[in-house]
Amino acid sequence: MDVPRYNLLDVFVVSGHSSAAEEKKGADIRTADGDPWSSPCVSLERQLTALNSLSLNSLPGKEEEEKVVYTVVDCFQQQFGPAVLHLKQQHVISVIGEGVNLCRHGKLSWLQIATKSRVFLFDIFCLGPPAFRNGLRMVLEDKNILKVMHDCRWISDCLFHQYGVLLVNVFDTQVPFRYCVWEQMFQQEKIQLYLDAQENPDTWFLRPLPASLLQVLALKAMYLLLLHSSLMDNLMSDFTAVVHAYLNTSQNESEDHLGSIKPTCMELPKELRQLADDRKLRREKAVKDYRINEDGLLIRPVIELNERIPQKGETHRDDRDYLPPK
Structure with missing residues (x-):
């Protein structure tokens, strides 16, 4: 690519x-x-x-x-x-x-x-x-x-x-x-x-x-x-996808269906409730794929970094982020 x-x-x-x-x-x-x-x-x-x-x-x-x-x-x-x-x-x-x-x-x-x-x-x-x-x-x-x-x-x-x-x-x-x-x-x-x-x-x-x-x-x-x-x-892909679905909810529905819906600001529509469901599914998947510490937090996997060879006379190792090899 x-x-x-x-x-x-x-x-x-x-x-x-x-x-x-x-x-x-x-x-x-x-x-x-x-x-x-x-x-x-x-x-x-x-x-x-x-x-x-x-x-x-x-x-x-x-x-x-x-x-x-x-x-x-x-x-x-x-x-x-x-x-x-x-x-x-x-x-x-x-x-x-x-x-x-x-x-x-x-x-x-x-x-x-x-x-x-x-x-x-x-x-x-x-x-x-x-x-x-x-x-x-x-x-x-x-x-x-x-x-x-x-x-x-x-x-x-x-x-x-x-x-x-x-x-x-x-x-x-x-x-x-x-x-x-x-x-x-x-x-x-x-x-x-x-x-x-x-x-x-x-x-x-x-x-x-x-x-x-x-x-x-x-x-x-x-x-x-x-x-x-x-x-x-x-990072915002989930939110933008839900907003896109939310934006098109009414305009893509038939008039008969919209006539039976009572607009309210007290109840979240299903498109926004879906976001919570997606987070729940990801949490369940993460629990299966990763270990959890005593505080209930996921333990991050160890990432191997490419260590560069220090230059002659250099006293401080550059601790910047180096990418892992493919």
Whole structure:
């Protein structure tokens, strides 16, 4: 099954109206903390190792390139303000972070945020903490904006302790992604490549970052937003089916039958009572298929995950979600 195209975005590359790194053509890019290449978190030796180990053949979409419009935001003068203004007008966004040892003790390099029509790649390594003080914190803490994330534990830990950002209104796709029939929505290998594209986190600190990797960042954010829509359709399938039947109850009946029905708001129609029957049948089936603990709750089956091989010199195991093999 082919991965569905994301029709809301044009399928050609516009590298964010040209990033500041491209405009400077290799000029020194500095953050509030100084030269990014001298970061105490990622040494020059580790960055060179990441660059040497980078293989474009291992990137997703090499054979059939999937390209997406994205905007690299690495300066405040022209790009940052319009990007934040656009995000503040949204109801649903996807949020992904990339870095090394991503938690309160690690280092955040990129923050990818996608909407229905735009993908923004915020270069936190270059922008530094002012990026959150000047607008991103307002977006991430807005209770009226749903933030779609995949395993929000470590990124929320990083944002709270390093940048004072308290995430609210989060939809985490990790749990429903496991228990929905996701094989019918996406091709497994493609999703795994996009959600876990690079196993060497030092790669994300290369500056300028190769355009192929910027594409990976953008695609991850784009597909996460698309995954949310598919999961919601899957989770709400029972309710939408009953509503559809409820909607057609009267209009498909004959006039003689409707004349014998006395409208009342005190009694639920059979279409809505069916929902309770469906839940009862599922509960009975679950009791047969799974064990129950002493509290009367179903014991979840153990899911085997693909463990990645830690990189040389890495002190923290990336605890993000890896997909089980077919």
